[in-house]
Amino acid sequence: MKIALIGYGKMGKEIEKVARSRGHEIVCIIDINNQDDFESEAFKSADVAIEFTNPMVAYSNYMKTFKAGVKLVSGSTGWMAEHGEEIKKLCTEGGKTLFWSSNFSLGVSIFSALNKYLAKIMNQFPAYDVTMSETHHIHKLDAPSGTAITLAEGILEKIDRKDKWVKGTFLAPDGTISGTNDCAPNELPISSIREGEVFGLHTIRYESDVDTISITHDAKSRGGFVLGAVLAAEYTATHEGFLGMSDLFPFLND
Ligand SMILES: NC(=O)C1=CN([C@@H]2O[C@H](COP(=O)(O)OP(=O)(O)OC[C@H]3O[C@@H](n4cnc5c(N)ncnc54)[C@H](OP(=O)(O)O)[C@@H]3O)[C@@H](O)[C@H]2O)C=CC1
């Protein structure tokens, strides 16, 4: 399969290696300095483009890719709140194709299913209050992480006494703490920590007066995200519309 890469940073470089090792050809690499290549024949020849950039440029990369008539896989986070509905509509009604996930790893897909199952149980036990925390490397631009937002949406779907997530405390790389986890009973706070080179650590914690139940996913490397993105590209080559992990791993559907 012919793959174009958009964004050649930490994820883009690892995706290139895994895609080649699975027999794919990288026909074009677009970074910040060669934006004209969206119009190149090499880019247009790709079966799928894989995009990992940042929250500020992801939307415009999607529009340029759609214009070039190329299917897209993207893991960029932090753009959904502003452009999510428009992009979904372009895919469900406008003939475009985007496979998007806040987290491409199989482990987080399993964790996500476990999260929803636990939340369904906890809906019956109001003595437990729920909070979430996520830790990532100091280079990360968005907070809370896209994964944390997706996990929070899974909890809100299942727990009637919670109807919105809110930003909790933020521990910055320089050690300063801002924000608060004090919130209304209907709110789910997500606290964020930025330290070192942490690949991605997500914990969901249910606390009563007498005990705590918590579940954690701890990424040991970017390997899971990278393989998942390439598997998603292989899937996207033969599918259309707005696609996600529940299409790739149907066991996630409850
Ligand atoms: N869904 C998932 O499973 C995962 C998602 N992510 C998300 O993916 C995104 C990228 O992560 P990561 O690779 O670690 O980040 P990096 O910062 O390492 O890489 C992003 C790259 O995109 C480049 N870039 C900036 N603007 C443009 C542009 N307009 N067009 C093309 N390239 C551009 C940057 O160049 P320069 O450095 O010169 O600005 C940089 O090389 C983030 O949003 C992150 O949250 C990350 C891991 C897993």
Ligand SMILES: O=C(O)C1=N[C@H](C(=O)O)C[C@H](O)C1
């Ligand atoms: O920026 C990262 O590194 C990651 N971003 C994604 C997110 O925002 O959830 C996925 C993963 O946790 C790594």
